[in-house]
Amino acid sequence: MNANLTVKEMKTWVRVVGGSVCSPKGFTAGGLHCGIKRKRRDLGWIYCNVPANSTAVYTTNLFQAAPLKVTQESIGSNGKLQGIIVNSGNANSITGDEGLQNAYMMRKSFANQTGLEEEDVAVVSTGVIGEQLPIKKLLNGIDQVICIGDNNNAAEFEEAILTTDTFTKNECVQIKIKDKVITIGGAAKGSGMIHPNMATMLGFITTDVHIEQKALEKALKSVTTQTFNMITVDGDTSTNDMVIVMASGLAHNELLHEDDPDYHLFVEGLQEVSLSLAKQIARDGEGATKLIEVTVEGTLTEQDAQRISKTIVGSSLVKTAIFGEDANWGRIVSAIGYSGIALDPDLISVSIGSIKVVEKGLPYGFSEEEAKNYLSNEEIQISVQIGVGNEKATAWGCDLSYDYVRINASYRT
Known part of the structure; x- marks a missing residue:
């Protein structure tokens, strides 16, 4: 276990108090204010030291926003990601070819800033629908992203992805597979336009487990059915949102596949992180008191x-x-x-x-x-x-x- 974190034992996993998307080995994150919002942070990023096996689930709304198309293309190229760039305050949705090109520009700019290949970067946006991104502000903000591998500030990332949320949302657990400790961390946003089958919500989950990409994909889909797809605030399904999982493999466990007898342990840990994030989103419904x-x-x-x-x-x-x-x-x-x-x-x-x-x-x-x-x-x-x-x-x-x-x-x- 990480000596800097305290844990509480529960079932096959332990909750990491103070854990975050930066807790799994290989991950850093941060956030800053680039000018989309008046004052609050509105640009966030997650970075992995190595190409990470990755997968995602997406909104079922037929009007899928430009960032989703770019992210699906990135993950579809080789099943890996090494970085995620996120903006809040503007959804870049229903913005036509200009919006799509802006999403590609975000991807290219973040890739250049971090020394990554473009196809190893996911792009995520959330906020007002139907307005073009203030792309110059975003690109200037991305230029301010420095010391990417050393910026271990999950709290700034969690703030940067918020819209009408009243609090940041995070969770982290650890499991043990044979003699290796596996960490799974998550952050999310969501408050309104929340409905089953993905809605106005974003989920980011990082883990250092060494796992086959197909097994990771199966795990996320099965867990999503019982967690993120089981919450609703107002019955409206949005155009933007997704849950992304990145697995760095830096826990150096034996490669996990879906037929492995220990596969269920990872799924249980992923389930707990996802369930906790989903319930936090439901609790933070716009104007909610219960x-x-x-x-x-x-x-x-x-x-x-x-x-x-x-x-x-x-x-x-x-x-x-x-x-x-x-x-x-x-x-x-x-x-x-x-x-x-x-x-x-x-x-x-x-x-x-x-x-x-x-x-x-x-x-x-x-x-x-x-x-x-x-x-x-x-x-x-x-x-x-x-x-x-x-x-x-x-x-x-x-x-x-x-x-x-x-x-x-x-x-x-």
């Missing part, structure tokens, strides 16, 4: 449980009831009913926290005062039993407050 966790059990398939849980946590009426601390279970049952999953209403049971409100499809007597007291907490759990199978899934979201309207009504001003 994190909502919905667990659905007793379905025929995991996909059915995912669909129902995401429908509940995405319901505006459920969100507003939670914000108002109103145990209006009818809204939960209604969301179950319109989820599109075939079910027997007479088998449905619902609990808010430990308080049962529906049993076998009928109202269950409960104390409104007790329910209101529970709903005053910052973390709310809703449990649903469908009663037809053995599968389950959990989704996360947040309440919908007055501030959500205020923030989004004035986002461009």
Whole structure:
């Protein structure tokens, strides 16, 4: 373990207190202000000392922004990355050929500044849609990126990627594979326009595990299904966002492949980092005051449980009831009913926290005062039993407050 970090043991992995995307061997990061935003940092980067096996998952929105196209091209060239350049404040989305050329210019400029090949650089943007990048400001900012291999400032990077977020988001865990310690660090941004299947959120995960690129790709896709794709804030899916994983291999473990008996250990560590980042994003929904966790059990398939849980946590009426601390279970049952999953209403049971409100499809007597007291907490759990199978899934979201309207009504001003 890194002697400079303290850890807390949990299951097959340990959480690294104070860890970041710079904790895995070979990675540095930083951020600065280049002038897109008025004052806050708006340009960030991650750099790896060696070409790292890399993979990514992308938004399902058909309007994919220029940076995504460039990043897919970079990763697709040889499955490796060595650097990521990120700007916030401008999404470079729906900006035509000029926007695409600007994304290429960002890639080329960062490659030149760091001595990398262009195809080893990913480009990421987030912010207002439909406006051209202030490319001169960005290029001037990239020119200020110096001492790249020595700049171990993850906090500056975490700040530089934010838009309407109210706090930075990070996580780091370590696992042991045979006699080697593997570190997995992550940072993310996301607050509004968050919906399952990738939305206005960015995730950056670094690790020093030595792993096949195809195995890394499989791990990220499987983990994303149960973490990043299980959060929703407002049902809007954006044009820009992605999760990128880079693996430096500098832990010098034996090459890990998906048939290796220790592969699952890495997947569990990646799952924990991704889940933590996803829940932090859900908790930081624009104007949010509460994190909502919905667990659905007793379905025929995991996909059915995912669909129902995401429908509940995405319901505006459920969100507003939670914000108002109103145990209006009818809204939960209604969301179950319109989820599109075939079910027997007479088998449905619902609990808010430990308080049962529906049993076998009928109202269950409960104390409104007790329910209101529970709903005053910052973390709310809703449990649903469908009663037809053995599968389950959990989704996360947040309440919908007055501030959500205020923030989004004035986002461009």
